[in-house]
Amino acid sequence: MYAKIVTGKFDKKIALMANILHRIGVKTSSAEQVYAALTSRNGLAGWWTNNTTGEGNAVGNTIQFRFGAGGFDMKVIELQAPVLVVWEVVDGPEEWQGTKIRFELKPDGEYVIVLFSHLNWQTPNEFMHHCSTKWAIFLMSLKQLVETGEGNPDPYDIKIDNWN
Amino acid sequence: MYAKIVTGKFDKKIALMANILHRIGVKTSSAEQVYAALTSRNGLAGWWTNNTTGEGNAVGNTIQFRFGAGGFDMKVIELQAPVLVVWEVVDGPEEWQGTKIRFELKPDGEYVIVLFSHLNWQTPNEFMHHCSTKWAIFLMSLKQLVETGEGNPDPYDIKIDNWN
Numbered sequence: 001m002y003a004k005i006v007t008g009k010f011d012k013k014i015a016l017m018a019n020i021l022h023r024i025g026v027k028t029s030s031a032e033q034v035y036a037a038l039t040s041r042n043g044l045a046g047w048w049t050n051n052t053t054g055e056g057n058a059v060g061n062t063i064q065f066r067f068g069a070g071g072f073d074m075k076v077i078e079l080q081a082p083v084l085v086v087w088e089v090v091d092g093p094e095e096w097q098g099t100k101i102r103f104e105l106k107p108d109g110e111y112v113i114v115l116f117s118h119l120n121w122q123t124p125n126e127f128m129h130h131c132s133t134k135w136a137i138f139l140m141s142l143k144q145l146v147e148t149g150e151g152n153p154d155p156y157d158i159k160i161d162n163w164n
Numbered sequence: 165m166y167a168k169i170v171t172g173k174f175d176k177k178i179a180l181m182a183n184i185l186h187r188i189g190v191k192t193s194s195a196e197q198v199y200a201a202l203t204s205r206n207g208l209a210g211w212w213t214n215n216t217t218g219e220g221n222a223v224g225n226t227i228q229f230r231f232g233a234g235g236f237d238m239k240v241i242e243l244q245a246p247v248l249v250v251w252e253v254v255d256g257p258e259e260w261q262g263t264k265i266r267f268e269l270k271p272d273g274e275y276v277i278v279l280f281s282h283l284n285w286q287t288p289n290e291f292m293h294h295c296s297t298k299w300a301i302f303l304m305s306l307k308q309l310v311e312t313g314e315g316n317p318d319p320y321d322i323k324i325d326n327w328n
C-alpha cells in the first residue's frame with residue numbers, strides 16, 4: 001500500500017502501515033460478559049484457541065495463545081473495564097511482532113458492539129489477507145460464545161483456506 | 165489512519181486511504197468455476213445477493229446488487245479469465261462510491277485461492293469495520309457455493325451485528 005506524497009518539486013512514494021478492521025454485535029445487555037471473554041483465560045480459550053495460558057485481566061500480563069501451526073504471545077498494554085482491551089504482540093510470526101490488537105466495546109440497544117483492529121502491519125501481504133478473514137471467523141466465534149455459551153475456538157474453528 | 169511524513173525540516177501528517185483485504189481458498193480444481201461465480205448473474209446471486217441484475221462478464225457492464233437496506237452498482241473495469249475481476253463502485257452508499265473491488269484467483273494444490281480487496285476507503289470509520297467483517301462472511305458464502313452448490317446470499321446471509 002503506497003501513498004503518493006507531493007512535496008514541492010518531488011513526488012515521493014511511501015510505504016504505509018496497514019490495519020485489519022472488524023465490527024461485530026454481540027446480542028447481550030452485558031458488556032462485562034464480553035469483556036470477561038476478552039480478559040479471562042477461560043473466555044479466551046472459549047473462542048480463540050483452547051490452548052491458551054495466562055490471564056489477560058491485568059496490564060503487563062502476558063497471554064500465550066497456541067495453535068497447531070504455532071502461536072502468539074500477547075502483552076496486555078491497556079485495559080478499561082468493560083470497554084477497552086489492547087494487546088501488543090511480543091512473540092509470534094515475524095509479521096505479527098510489534099503489531100497491536102485492540103477491542104473496543106460499546107453497548108448499542110440489544111447489542112454490545114465490538115470494534116476490532118489489528119494495527120500496524122508493515123506490509124499488506126497474502127498472510128495479512130488470510131489473517132483478516134480468520135479474525136472475522138474468530139470474532140463470530142466470540143459472538144457465539146457469549147450468546148450461546150459455546151464458541152468455535154481452534155481446533156474447532158471454521159477453515160477458510162489451505163493455510164487453515 | 166495517518167502517516168507522519170518527514171520532509172526536510174517539516175513533519176506532515178497525511179490522511180491515508182484504507183483497504184479491506186481477505187483470503188479464502190475454494191476447494192476446487194476449476195478456477196473457471198470460481199471465475200463464473202464472480203462474473204455471471206446466477207453466480208453472483210448465489211453468494212452475494214439474490215437480488216442481482218446484469219452480467220459481469222464484459223468490461224464496461226454494470227451490475228446492480230440490491231439488499232434490504234439499499235445496494236450497489238458496480239462497473240466492471242477489468243477482466244482476465246479466469247484470474248482477475250475488478251469492479252468500480254459507481255453508485256451506492258457515499259463511503260463506497262469510487263472505491264474498487266478486486267478478486268484475484270490463483271490455483272494452489274487442491275484449492276483456488278481468492279485474494280480479495282476493497283480498495284481506497286477515504287476513512288476507516290465504523291461502517292468500514294462492518295463491511296470488512298461482512299465481506300468475510302460473503303466470501304465464505306462464495307466458497308460454499310462453489311464447493312457445495314449452495315451459498316448463503318442475502319437475505320439468507322449470516323448476520324454479524326445490529327447493521328445486519
